[in-house]
Amino acid sequence: MDSENIYDVVVAGSGPGGMTAALYASRANMTTLILERGAPGGQLINTAEIENYTGYKSIPGPDLASKMYEGALNFGADYQYGDIQDLIDHGSYKEIKASGKSYFARAVIIATGAEHKKLGVPGEESFNGRGVSYCAVCDGAFFKGKDIVVVGGGDSAVEEGNYLTQFADQVSIIHRRDELRAQKVLQDRAFNNDKIDFIWDSVVEEIMGDDSVSKVRLRNVKTGEVSELDTNGTFIYIGLVPNSQAFAGLGICDDQGWVITNEKMESKVPGIFAIGDVRQTVLRQVATAVGDGAVAGNEAFNYVEEFKDSLTKEKISQSIKESE
Ligand code: NAP
DSSP states (O other), X not given: OOOOOEEXXXXXXXXXXXXXXXXXHHHTTOOEEEEESSOTTGGGGGOSEEOSSTTOXXXXXXXXXXXHHHHHHTTOOEEEEOOEEEEEEOSSSEEEEETTEEEEEEEEEEOOOEEEOOOOOTTTTTTBTTTEESOHHHHGGGGTTOEEEEEOOSHXXXXXXXXXXTTOSEEEEEOSSSSOOSOHHHHHXXXXXXXXXXXXXXXXXXXXXXXXXXXXXXEETTTOOEEEEEOSEEEEOOOEEESOGGGGGGTOBOTTSOBOOOTTOBOSSTTEEEOGGGBOOSOOSHHHHHHHHXXXXXXXXXXXXXXTTTTOHHHHHHHHHHHO
């Protein structure tokens, strides 16, 4: 076991929440490591414009991500690649196993976010990257002058549907009910967009094509009627699933995998906090993730301070050696 990598705080994930937590933790003079398996920014990287984060009328997601990244490292936090496989609670310290390495911390802040849920229909996997996409910002430009469908009725489907009309000729939003879940401002924008039409009360049962997507099979959930719709692409936005598999063994998640915390962002395991989209919460936004990150960074400081004398780096190092 490698006993070198001992930090006050390890932040798992570098979305807006994780980067804010790292800023607060390192500014409070704690040795802080951010572990991330992708690029800094989380879902920001795949978001064209953010227009509900205070201070910016509108800002491209990747631009906000790089500003947050600069801020996160400004007070000395380390940043390393790491795909987290396990988080072990040794009581006085925690062990994070990531990409074949072990890291140790007095406190861990889980900020691993969530990823797009899959439809689970035939063709979804086989046409992934050949007409099936979960990222309008990444793939929208491939659909210039084409017809596409967007599946879902929440903020993501409607916002990204609007975004995709700058490339596509026609965007059909397929929703399983006859009422959208999305914020009113996004709905109004879509209803007023000539390039968007809605297919209500319908689900996609299969995505079909040869080299790439050419049609989808739909079923009207009210009438049972099955139909086929020609399309060049299928963008799927039917919600999120938490990236919490690595923490399942700790018993800190609800039955859907969201990490349960109190208002201090504490999970039920002392020294383990959770923030942002991975947390069981009522609102998942950049602003809420940032707020969670500030609270967790501060609470992690209080936690580490409380045990600062009994939990020195030397004592942790000794415990690690004894357990080897
Ligand atoms: P969401 O809010 O959970 O909405 C998912 C949508 O997909 C719902 O309309 C749902 O239908 C539908 N759906 C779920 N499972 C389905 C299935 N198997 N087949 C067909 N349709 C299905 O997810 P989201 O839109 O990805 O948003 C995730 C979170 O990010 C939300 O908290 C959202 O507010 C936030 N967000 C915010 C912004 C913003 O503020 N600008 C932008 C994007 C996302 P029902 O309505 O019938 O359940």
